[in-house]
Amino acid sequence: MSTDPIAARFARHTMTVLHEDGLYRHLRFEDPDGQYPFELITWPFNLVVKSGWTFHFDIDATPDMFDLFRRTAFPGEINPGYWSEKVRAGRDEIEGFNPDLFEQQVKQYVVHSIRHGEAPRGIGAEVTREIFEMGDISHEAGARAALADFRYNDWDFGDLPEWDFSDYTPGFLHSCHAIRHGIDLWTTSRKPATA
Structure with missing residues (x-):
């Protein structure tokens, strides 16, 4: 479990799939008390996080943005420096x-x-x-x-x-942790159950 107070906000979140068709996803996350809800919306080369703040990330080299976020940070961690370079909308809220x-x-x-x-x-x-x-x-x-x-x-x-x-603003760091946690929950939900 993370000792980061922002990351700890998401410890009890669950995921609801609102839409999923390949790389076209709309996922909603919230804890049982409705605290810190957020959404991840993806389509090829794009990811939008809506967490009270909204950031739109895009990169031409990576069709599945979940892969980008996984590959550019250690498991369970964020990489705000690299990720901030990929923000298209919301740039004035990064720092x-x-x-x-x-x-x-x-x-x-x-x-x-x-x-x-x-x-x-x-x-x-x-x-x-x-x-x-x-x-x-x-x-x-x-x-x-x-x-x-x-x-x-x-x-x-x-x-x-x-x-x-x-x-980095608290809103940007909050959104980075939301992205990371959401991707981790989504990835875990896709793993086959072990007998």
Whole structure:
């Protein structure tokens, strides 16, 4: 069983086949409580996942998209980097500002500056107060503004355009796990029962 909290959402899901004719499939998945339902729809060279977010994947080299997703990740795992390259519709939902990544990078930069003697005494407390407690860092524009406005004894965060606070969105990761789990359930349902 996966320890990933997103993957764990699908642990109790069952599958309903709404349509299946070769590579033309429409499958619905949900748990007994109706939580996190999703659908997988396929046709040659295409897969659409509808999971609260909708992503359309296509690739000219692989008629059965289930094969693509199986071959490009270890069993039970996802490969968001490679899979994101195959998204045709929903591209603007793949990556977004990640406040946890922002906080991690800011703290690493401050620690690095302290260790190398580049930051003035008291910088850690001032960054915590000015940026993490008083700054509006729930969105990228506010986070970047908090960094740009920060000055403490002539110390600042340097060249801000180089900083990247984006990561895969929770919706894209949720959809990747839904795809993986749905394909695994479908594959298991196709295996002959052993005596």
